[in-house]
Amino acid sequence: MKSTFPLGRALLGAVMIVGACAALKWAAPEHLSLEWSQRLTGALLGFVVVFYANAIPKSLTALARLRCSPQAEQAARRFAGWSLVLGGLGYMLAMLFAPLASAHLLGGGVLIVALAAALWRCFGAGSAAARG
Amino acid sequence: MSTVFKALSDPTRRKVLQLLQAGPIGAGELAAMFDVSKPTMSAHFAVLVNAGLIEADKQGRTVTYRLKLSVLEEALLAFAQTFGLQVTRPQPGHLDVGSNEEKS
Numbered sequence: 001m002k003s004t005f006p007l008g009r010a011l012l013g014a015v016m017i018v019g020a021c022a023a024l025k026w027a028a029p030e031h032l033s034l035e036w037s038q039r040l041t042g043a044l045l046g047f048v049v050v051f052y053a054n055a056i057p058k059s060l061t062a063l064a065r066l067r068c069s070p071q072a073e074q075a076a077r078r079f080a081g082w083s084l085v086l087g088g089l090g091y092m093l094a095m096l097f098a099p100l101a102s103a104h105l106l107g108g109g110v111l112i113v114a115l116a117a118a119l120w121r122c123f124g125a126g127s128a129a130a131r132g
Numbered sequence: 133m134s135t136v137f138k139a140l141s142d143p144t145r146r147k148v149l150q151l152l153q154a155g156p157i158g159a160g161e162l163a164a165m166f167d168v169s170k171p172t173m174s175a176h177f178a179v180l181v182n183a184g185l186i187e188a189d190k191q192g193r194t195v196t197y198r199l200k201l202s203v204l205e206e207a208l209l210a211f212a213q214t215f216g217l218q219v220t221r222p223q224p225g226h227l228d229v230g231s232n233e234e235k236s
Contacts, residue, residue, distance in 0.1 A: 054203045058184075071155030074199060078153075081203045 020044055035100055042095030042107060049088030049111065056081040076125040080118035087114020136205060139183035140212045144168065145176050149199065149209055152186060156198035159188075 021041050028037035057077045087110055094107030139145055144166060151157060151165065163173040177197060180186045185205060189196040201209065 056203070057206070058200050058202045070198065074155055078199075078201075078206070082206075085203045 017044065017048055038100060039095050039103070042103065043092045046088045046090075046092030046095060046107065046111075049091060050085050053081055053084030053088055056084065072125040076122045079121045083114045083118040083121070087111045090114070135183040136185065136208070139179050139185055140209060142176070142179075145180055146209060146213055148176060148180060148197075149185060149201065150213065152197060152199040156189065156196045159195040159197060162197060 021044065024032070024037045024041050024044075028034045032040075057074075057080075090110035091107035094103050094110060098106050140149075147166070148162065151162065159174075159177065162177075163170050166173060168176075177186070177188070180197075181188055185199075185201055186197045187200045189198060
């Protein structure tokens with residue numbers, strides 16, 4: 001299976017994400033308010049979800065092709081990609097603009113709904129293929 | 133990214149991507165849906181494959197094309213279909229494939 005994200009690049013990305021979160025934590029409260037440090041960290045995590053979900057329809061082809069019909073597999077990949085991108089965007093927006101007390105709950109809720117929808121669609125396609 | 137924009141700038145190639153959204157289609161069947169010659173369609177397919185927007189699945193003599201769009205590329209395709217992409221007409225002798233070639 002050809003991967004869009006080779007291991008070295010993925011590890012570099014992980015180091016950059018952790019580094020950015022650590023920098024935001026370090027910057028508060030002297031250079032950045034504690035609230036904005038939390039908001040920007042959440043928005044960064046939402047961006048990571050959007051970034052990786054964007055590539056789902058492109059990169060998971062070979063693995064998914066093993067189990068179900070090409071049409072169902074393609075539709076499931078596209079749905080999962082869109083669902084998680086919108087979920088990640090929802091998380092980002094909630095973390096940036098919602099009241100901080102409810103931002104985690106709201107953003108997390110949107111993301112969980114998006115993840116559940118993607119899983120439901122993918123397992124639905126898989127079980128439909130298994131039934132024949 | 134410029135190869136993606138180049139691929140999406142042509143209405144025939146956009147139509148190919150739109151048709152492939154329903155599922156993988158054989159090269160011959162796909163070419164038959166257009167009023168252009170088979171070599172022209174092959175060139176269109178090559179541009180789309182080079183841009184990484186579709187992939188060819190070769191089994192014996194049969195070639196099946198399947199969609200390989202990221203979410204962002206799919207959104208760009210929808211945008212291009214709705215509003216069109218402002219592109220300059222290729223110069224005579226340019227290697228890019230035109231979409232208005234008649235079937236030979």
